[in-house]
Amino acid sequence: MTPTRRVFELRTYVAVAGKVDQLVERFSDHAVALFEKHGMASVGYWVASDDQGNPTDSLIYIVAHESRESAQKSWEAFWADPEWSELQAKGERITASATSVFLDPTSFSPVR
Template identity: 40%
Template sequence: MKNRSFLAGILLGALLLAIVSQVNIFRSAAAVDEKAAAAEEPLLYELRTYTAHDGKLDALHARFRDHTMKLFEKHGMKNIMYWTPVDRENTLIYVIAHKNKAAAEASWKGFVSDPEWKKVAEESQRDGKLVAKVESVYMKATDYSPMK
């Protein structure tokens, strides 16, 4: 009986040691991930404002919803947020993120030359152009911004 208690104690101790070791491994991995994330270059954000032709905003939304967002991701652009202003009709505002300016330029070059995009653009504009004006601004987060 003493041997069983002794053996059970050893097994329990080994189990606790294994659990503690695993927790420490996870903590170490999390610390490495946090350090890697901190060492990464901050993202470059692009704020884009599209002014749609009268009566074309719904078609523009459909094109983004059904095609454009997926194609952005395909070409390395990260979709962040999309808005429609409450006080500006026919306007779509969105933010996408890039690794840096060179990546942004390469992504846009790939996007506009993508045969799938060309087909989508042509089909969505059968009844006339959707967009009257495009404005684009590249931005970097400030050091005090909650979102980097």
């Protein structure tokens, strides 16, 4: 595998039952702009659906970073950002869990 200029991070957030719309709203209204502010490039955001096409409680997204080291610095700055801290302190808990996986694009990937 050849080195790439960017690394991608796939994140899955599971909302507290019935609160996925509030989670999506928090991302739309606050988080995405703060990601950009702290050097993370948004690639895409999705709400997972079940076999019948009904939305689940999962928000899945991909952000791009210059490197894994820059990802760590970006997340540290994001979590320390006064705007995010204030929002978290005021708001109710809407996230039940979150996972993160780093992805390195292959040489034939159209997204690099």
